Amino acid sequence: MTTSAAERLDKVREEIAKACKIARREPSEVTLVAVSKTHPAQAITPLIEAGQMVFGENRVQEAQGKWPALREKFPDVRLHLVGQLQSNKAEDAVALFDCVHSLDRPSLVAALAKAFDKAGRQVPCFVQVDIGAEAQKGGCAIADLPALLAEARAAGIPLAGLMCVPPFGIEPAPYFALLAKLADDHGLPGRSMGMSGDFPTAIMLGATHVRVGTALFGERG
Numbered sequence: 001m002t003t004s005a006a007e008r009l010d011k012v013r014e015e016i017a018k019a020c021k022i023a024r025r026e027p028s029e030v031t032l033v034a035v036s037k038t039h040p041a042q043a044i045t046p047l048i049e050a051g052q053m054v055f056g057e058n059r060v061q062e063a064q065g066k067w068p069a070l071r072e073k074f075p076d077v078r079l080h081l082v083g084q085l086q087s088n089k090a091e092d093a094v095a096l097f098d099c100v101h102s103l104d105r106p107s108l109v110a111a112l113a114k115a116f117d118k119a120g121r122q123v124p125c126f127v128q129v130d131i132g133a134e135a136q137k138g139g140c141a142i143a144d145l146p147a148l149l150a151e152a153r154a155a156g157i158p159l160a161g162l163m164c165v166p167p168f169g170i171e172p173a174p175y176f177a178l179l180a181k182l183a184d185d186h187g188l189p190g191r192s193m194g195m196s197g198d199f200p201t202a203i204m205l206g207a208t209h210v211r212v213g214t215a216l217f218g219e220r221g
Ligand SMILES: *Cc1c(COP(=O)(O)O)cnc(C)c1O
Pocket: 035, 037, 058, 082, 083, 165, 195, 196, 197, 211, 212, 213, 214, 215
């Protein structure tokens, strides 16, 4: 049986509301970022028409291909970059995205600061933390986080919070709890954590942004 985009969105929103109730939080504290990577514009449009306004992409080039036309049609939609960002794509990213979830190294602090200057506009950035010590996923090592945050602050980057992608296939709760603790320690309000398989757990542990793809769009081809 196939379900419509509106039905899948309703179901995800219900699960968000349920997790918020258990955690005694307000659903308005949690931003649902619909991760539309690999999905074409015709799969995205029904979700926008059903009321979803925040989307995430993980590659600048792919987003450049499909989002300018969608944004023209739906100017209120907001676009977040959730994937690794190469420094030489910082300018392109700042031109297209309203939020970056993957600031993870000093060279990118410099590239983003320069891109903000040039564009005359800043976008809030989450610092991605390598929460499971898996270098291949990107993210700043926990030990390097204080220095990176200091550099970002000194460069005038608007910091939204911290972001993580826990190791695949094991219980994510301890990693979410650790990210929330690190965000607290550094006085950062945002926690971007939780994907299709674990967003209710992330919300119970303080997520402010959940990045959900498969549960909204179905499996990626
Ligand atoms: C693809 C992706 C997601 C969404 O994953 P699903 O399991 O499809 O919900 C979330 N965050 C990042 C960084 C991603 O690349």
